[in-house]
Amino acid sequence: MAQPVVTTRILRRLLKSGAHFRAEKLLERIHPADLGPLLADLTPDEIRIVIDLLFKHHRAATMLRELPPELLPDIIEAISDQRMAEVLNRLEMDDMLELVDAIPEDRRVGVIEHLPVARREELRHAELYPPRSAGRAMTTNFSALDEKMSAQEAIDSLRAVGLDASDAILYLYVVDELQRLTGVVPIRRLVTAQPETPVRELAIREMLSTPPDADQEEVAQLVARYDLLAIPVTDVDGTMLGVITVDDVIDVITEEATQDIYNLAGLSEEDRVFTSARVSIRKRLPWMLVNLCTAFSAGAVVGLFTGTIEQMVGLAIFLPVVAGVGGNGGIQTLTVITRAIALGEIEFSSGIRAVGKEMWVGLVVGATAGLISGGIAFLLHGNIYMGLVLLLAMMVTMVTASLVGAAVPLMLKALNQDPALGSGILVTFAADALGFFSFLGIATLLLDRLV
């Protein structure tokens, strides 16, 4: 596997000068995983030529499998239905499902029609599993061994598959006559076993497995936690359905981390760095509307106190301070809690303890921030009550922002919703609205001592 040293520029020059044969040679040396970033920089016409060249070498399928999702729409557009079906047919079920999802709905039926009947059936079956489930992430391509085999027979069966098969076979799955999983044999044990040993004796009997409707993130957590290389997927009877391998688990972990970070900012998953501006704008507008509503609501809180501000316009300076510090504190709490949920470190019971801790931390940090900013306010206005108003307002705001930041994701999780989605905007809103309300409210109460 060569290091990716080839730049788009060389490829472009070759394509432009019509040196397709040399471009072909160049493409051959590029790992499929490196083709994506390369294609991102080409024009639609150039992409068309590259795809033709890749099809000549039957490399289009691996290339499409490795492509970042935001590049798929344009590239799929350049491929005929027939060819798309050809590509799909070469992929394993989990990659096939992902690619099918990327085909525009109006073309999907047309593409699937070109698939062989058996594959079409298989696809229809796999599509019954819920999105983001183990059933969709698994490969159905695994090595099952009959319980009664000897180590030598197992090795022979592996040899029959041929050396071309994936070098990444790590476990062999032992099944009974009803295809129920009874154990796994790490391939290393097969190497060192005496030829006549029954595979039954080589197998690990106590192993983790997962049902096909399990959430892929939970499966990834299992694999990560117990340092597994693959996990079998079995149905209620224990029948072996497929395997989720560690490379898919890495993809799931990366994808879920992106989703977590994105949810905190209210971003849609499709909104990536090389997504077209048009798509990014369309994805961000609804969130902006939500944001506008909460921002106007926070503004309305200020509106309740225009009378107070009119009497003492200097108060306006402190509004961003209370809201800013409160918002930052709330987001910190939210981040700690959502990350803990994502990593499976927190259950609802220990969640309550976490809420308490976060509120306490919020109170102490808020009080410190309040003392400092209250001190500054006192120095600016020479009025001790001004400092007191800030201190109280900051404590109230920080504690509440911490409560919202900790409790909202835990409640969303308990309701089986995504814990991060929308929490960020809610925390900011709480900090803004409550910061303004407590600061201006307390100031109104003490107004005759302030002015």
Place this chain on the structure above:
Amino acid sequence: MAQPVVTTRILRRLLKSGAHFRAEKLLERIHPADLGPLLADLTPDEIRIVIDLLFKHHRAATMLRELPPELLPDIIEAISDQRMAEVLNRLEMDDMLELVDAIPEDRRVGVIEHLPVARREELRHAELYPPRSAGRAMTTNFSALDEKMSAQEAIDSLRAVGLDASDAILYLYVVDELQRLTGVVPIRRLVTAQPETPVRELAIREMLSTPPDADQEEVAQLVARYDLLAIPVTDVDGTMLGVITVDDVIDVITEEATQDIYNLAGLSEEDRVFTSARVSIRKRLPWMLVNLCTAFSAGAVVGLFTGTIEQMVGLAIFLPVVAGVGGNGGIQTLTVITRAIALGEIEFSSGIRAVGKEMWVGLVVGATAGLISGGIAFLLHGNIYMGLVLLLAMMVTMVTASLVGAAVPLMLKALNQDPALGSGILVTFAADALGFFSFLGIATLLLDRLV
């Protein structure tokens, strides 16, 4: 491997009633990875007993290796220097390094003194690699094969290691007489090879490797990108130093994702959900001070325009709207860009294109938000200029916030700094300060048409 069904409550009851033998039996059935969450709920005294029981079964080392870092300080405190050394001695180098880092500095020398000389030397050597480098993450425990061996000899050498050795050996590394890496043999190939085949012929010659001083995140990206199960670490001569396996890569990916999310919120890595409130407070205070400075600066911008606000107090209502929408937009851009950097999807050259795209998206979303909120302002005040002020201010704020959100992480990356650290607070500050300045500034210019 049993499913983690055992709860803290049962363990506690056994410990309290002095049924240590039953507690022992219970602990034996728990996977080391499940012990961490369990210990988190115990009192210091209970932890002491559990650790004693684990030491009896030589399971303390694996338990400490699997423990979430925030729990380590309290537990290490309960273990004597001698026992700590015993634990360290049982660990592989990468785990040993991590644990040594968790020992309080004043105890470190004392603990290390109890290590055997050879291990002490090894540790000293490994500590020369920079933090978060491949050299620190690698295990030095790998299977090297002499080039001249046959497949059968390789199998025999594996057998000599014994069946107790890790089932997770996936690749065998072929080295020449100078211990230089010349190829890798996937273990599957060894199983199906004819006994007399030289391992040289089974080996993959073109393979990726990494130098020991490479950043662990970049190594993880390589492994993830090319779906590897392990990557060899070699020095400049090509001498084999160690191996980074996929389970360590998963840990790196998870850790780096946490760091990215945390950096955006200005959180320290040690500040986790079960970190003591005292430590969390200490970690959050400095960031709060930074936040207080930026918030006061934003407030000072408002202070520039108290005269304008005094003449038209209704303007104050719109301050949170401009700043809120701008801040949200800027954070969205920042999130997209830092995530792309973290996943290695962006280079500086394509970064410039990304900045342009984000500014354009910011302009369009900002103009839309400006039209809507300008419309609302017009309805509230019956003054078209009021709407115009909001529209202009929002466009300026959104474009600038997008510029800051995109350019700052790219510049930090180019300077080899962490792209997310501090970017969030800078973006919020830019949105606040510029939102207030543009809104109140334009309002001041048009004041006689507004009132």
